[in-house]
Amino acid sequence: MSRTRNTDNQITLDLGDDPAATAPAPIAESRAVDKSGLLASLEQTEALLQQWQLAEWIRPLDVGFARLICELSEEQGESPSPLILLLAALTSHQVGRGHVCIDLANLLADAGNTLSLPPEEPARDTLTQSKAAELNQLKPGDLLARVTLADCQVALSGSLAVSDGSLTTPLVLNETRLYLRRFWRYEQRIADGILQRLALPSPLADPDSAAAQTLAKALGQLFQSPEPVDYQKLACALAARNRFAVITGGPGTGKTTTVVNLLAALQAVAGESPQRAGRKYRIRLAAPTGKAAARLNESIGGAVSRLPLDQLPGKVHLEDIPTRVTTLHRLLGSRPDTRKFRHNRDNPLLVDILVIDEASMVDVDLMASVFDALPANAQLILLGDKDQLASVDAGAVLGELCQRALDAHYAPDTARWLAAITGDPVPDTLIDPNGQPMDQAVAMLRKSYRFEEDSGIRKLAEAVNTSALDSAVLRQIREAEFEDVIWLNSQHAKPELEQTLDQICRHAINGTPEAFRNAGQGRVVNDKALPPPVGYRHYLAMMHNHGLSADSDRDDWDAHAAQVLEAFNDFQILCALRKGPWGVEGLNDRVARHLLAEKLIPRAEGWYAGRPVLVTGNDYNLGLMNGDIGITFRVPWDKTENGEARDTLRVAFPSGDSTGGIRWISPSRLQQLETVYAMTVHKSQGSEFNHTCLVLPDRLSPVLTKELIYTGITRAKNWFSLITGDAQVLKDSVGQQVVRASGLALRLEER
């Protein structure tokens, strides 16, 4: 058997079982496959990795990394084992899928599921059937069938490329978890940052101290709930005591309200502190995306203005509580072409308290950078919904930190302290004498203030979250018992494809208010009359209906664009997939064609007035961030040679700050974007829409998980509609859960 490079410098697999195969033979041409031999030599393994790469099972990066490991080992006089090569590629593959590491025990127990290989949907339709069939006999599971954990450990521990982290090796093995060094370091920096903060003594620890009494007094003024346990108050107390805290809660459970009260209480403590001589804390608010930052910007102002500041101790003023929310990248000082930030250990942020909203979207890389940039004694408070999808990139930091949030596990000492400060006894079910340090810093909000008891959105989200979807809720939704939820094609278990796709487009245009109870009219929630459910006709009609001209003030154009952008936010189609007729690509195209047929847009391709776009990469020059949404307008701002007004297209983006202004950008300057009639659920994280329509495909795929469905449903503020390609897919998706391999929770337990 030999390794041979072809003209593209690619290594081809000589399977050695065919006399004709002495020449480089692409895999499709070999007849029989000796699987056991594939891990016998480096050449065989490397060639196989290359075949997986060609089939797009793994990325070129994964093969490149594995090769690098071999080259480094060879340079040091070592003959790397084929198993190391394979494990290196698979570890890198897992990072690409959001895992921080690979758990070897899981890999050996069930390689197919652990790696999602072969992929459910082959990425390359160019792969001939015979080639695909042959590759299917060379799955990682086949290769690893006779490999034991001990084999892996022996191979890894004997390699110069692997260490326990104490040496600067590219791979790190921690018990059964194999990491790319970079990701092991991220996890270590996060764990160190958390544990170091949890170990700091709190000036509030003694409930009889003056500081703790001030806190208790402030909380007494800020929270006056008649409930036996006010979980918001409890969360405030807990987060005030710790230099690191997490507040998790579902939609509308009052995360923003709680954090605003917390900041006011902390400023009251600062104001009364003799050591601080009245000096208030420097507080910063941040969110992982521009959209999430803008949303918090919107809600925080109102919450701050409602604070009973004159009743608080410590002379707290309005300006002591910030209302400006920035993106984490801006806060940390991102620089083009490097993942290193301006603020780091050598140049820390000038901040005493940092609050990060939508923390479920923060990956390990960014979270490690946050800890690097924070002064050692600065307080970090993470807010988010633990049940939402994890970050797009590797890690599930918030989810891991909140693994035990439901039962709290407060140590008796913590429970006594909480009761002394809040005046409410902590329920016995939340007390655990074996509670760990991390448990003492996590609070869960348990009551939704946005959704009423009988809200369908709330019931559906809860049912999905607790995997109880086969129960009465599905029937209630099918029978349209709720005011706020409709399942448009629930009567068809397996609806016809074209008909369903057209139904989605008609729904996208009109919002189908008539399908909701009382045609979506007259709903009042929390004493507020809700706008009815709409579709995209709403923003397009508003866009075309303006009395503006070339002479109009630019402020009037800005106000018009702001209104249209807000109206666009009233409806959004969310998809699970990117590709295919059920994915964003297919649906964007189809919806545009329907809008064109209805004469709501002038064309369905390229740039046109009305085209909504989603920015898909950060553009620091234009000040646009991944996830920003803009709408294309026809504006009469250019001049002809004769000085007459000439129409031109400009894309209006919200300015992203608290001014509510508009940035007008010429389409030609925009590099990374896509049309956004349909958006993936992943991209919708951090956003909310008045009416959300979730589209589920006609086949189950690994991306369809409980977290995805929950995130999709909870993007709906007031109205939720569902269209399924197969009714069963909804139920089956809820049975699939995202489990990301990582060692963070264990690291926090270990010490």
Ligand SMILES: Nc1ncnc2c1ncn2[C@@H]1O[C@H](COP(=O)(O)OP(=O)(O)OP(=O)(O)O)[C@@H](O)[C@H]1O
């Ligand atoms: N303790 C409370 N009593 C009454 N209303 C409340 C309380 N807490 C929050 N609310 C109201 O509930 C709504 C949602 O609150 P808030 O925005 O703080 O929740 P959130 O968890 O941050 O929401 P989101 O899911 O949008 O992030 C707001 O209208 C708020 O005024």
